[in-house]
Amino acid sequence: MSQMSNGLEELQDAFKQLRLSEVSLELPVLMREAEQQSWTYYELLNHLLKYELTKRDEKNKARRLKWAKFPYQKTLDDYDLSEQNSLTERQMRQLKEMNWLEQQYNLILLGPPGVGKTHLAVGVGLEAIEQGYQVMFLPMGELTTILKTSDYLRRSQIALNRIKKSDLVIIDDLMYMAMDPSEANQFFQLVDYLYERSSIILTSNKSPDQWGELLGDEGVATAILDRLLHRVELIQMNDESYRMKHRQRVFD
Ligand code: ADP
Numbered sequence: 225m226s227q228m229s230n231g232l233e234e235l236q237d238a239f240k241q242l243r244l245s246e247v248s249l250e251l252p253v254l255m256r257e258a259e260q261q262s263w264t265y266y267e268l269l270n271h272l273l274k275y276e277l278t279k280r281d282e283k284n285k286a287r288r289l290k291w292a293k294f295p296y297q298k299t300l301d302d303y304d305l306s307e308q309n310s311l312t313e314r315q316m317r318q319l320k321e322m323n324w325l326e327q328q329y330n331l332i333l334l335g336p337p338g339v340g341k342t343h344l345a346v347g348v349g350l351e352a353i354e355q356g357y358q359v360m361f362l363p364m365g366e367l368t369t370i371l372k373t374s375d376y377l378r379r380s381q382i383a384l385n386r387i388k389k390s391d392l393v394i395i396d397d398l399m400y401m402a403m404d405p406s407e408a409n410q411f412f413q414l415v416d417y418l419y420e421r422s423s424i425i426l427t428s429n430k431s432p433d434q435w436g437e438l439l440g441d442e443g444v445a446t447a448i449l450d451r452l453l454h455r456v457e458l459i460q461m462n463d464e465s466y467r468m469k470h471r472q473r474v475f476d
C-alpha cells in the first residue's frame with residue numbers, strides 16, 4: 225500500500241515537473257475513478273489530458289474576466305429584446321457570433337442615458353470572453369487618466385499594455401466632455417494603434433458629428449473618426465430610458 229502511494233506521489237511529481245499541475249493535484253482522485261470505472265488505457269489518458277486542458281481553460285477565462293474590469297456582469301441573455309426597438313433578433317445573433325470582432329469591426333452604441341448602451345457593451349464583452357477573446361472595459365474618464373499618466377505611473381503603463389493586447393476594447397461614455405489637445409492626441413495614438421488590430425466598442429450619448437468639436441483640434445478629430453468609422457456598425461438606441469420605465473416608485 226505504501227509502495228503504491230509512493231508511486232502515486234512520484235507520478236504527481238513527474239506531472240508537476242512537466243507543468244501539468246492540475247492533473248498532478250487531482251491524480252489520486254482520477255486514479256481512483258479509473259479503477260472504479262475500469263477505464264481503458266485510452267480513457268485514462270483522455271481523462272488526464274482533458275482534465276488539465278479544461279482546468280487551464282477555466283483559469284484562463286477567470287483571469288481574462290478579472291482583467292476586463294467590467295463595472296457589473298450583465299449578459300446578452302439578460303438583455304430583453306422585447307423592451308426595445310433598436311436591435312433585432314438577427315442583429316443580436318450576429319453580435320454573439322463575433323464575426324465582426326474577427327474582422328476588427330468597431331461597434332458604436334449611441335443614445336440617451338438609460339437605454340441600455342453599457343449593458344449591451346458589457347454583455348458583448350462577456351460573450352467575447354466566453355469565446356476566448358481578451359477584453360478590456362474602460363469608462364472614458366479612466367482611459368483618459370491612463371493615457372495621461374502612462375509615462376510615469378507603472379500601473380497605467382500596465383493597463384495601457386493590456387489595452388493594446390486586447391481583442392476588444394470597450395470605451396464607455398465617449399465624449400461626455402471635451403478633451404484638451406494633448407488628451408485628444410494621446411487618444412488618437414491609441415485609436416491608431418488599435419486600428420485593424422482590435423475591435424473597439426464605443427458608447428456615447430453624442431453622435432459622431434458632434435465628436436469633432438469635443439476633440440478640439442479638427443485635424444486630430446478627423447484622423448480619429450477616420451479610423452473609428454472605417455469599419456463600423458452603428459446602433460442607434462433611441463428608446464425610452466429603461467431605467468425610467470422600470471424605476472422604483474414611492475408614489476402611485
Ligand atoms: P446607458 O448605458 O444607455 O445609460 P444602461 O446600460 O446603464 O444604460 O442601462 C440602464 C439600466 O437598464 C441597466 O440596469 C440595464 O441593465 C437596464 N436595461 C436597459 N435596457 C435593457 C433591456 N433591453 N433589457 C434589460 N435591461 C435593460
Ligand code: MG
Pocket residue numbers: 341342343396397427
Ligand atoms: Mg452607460
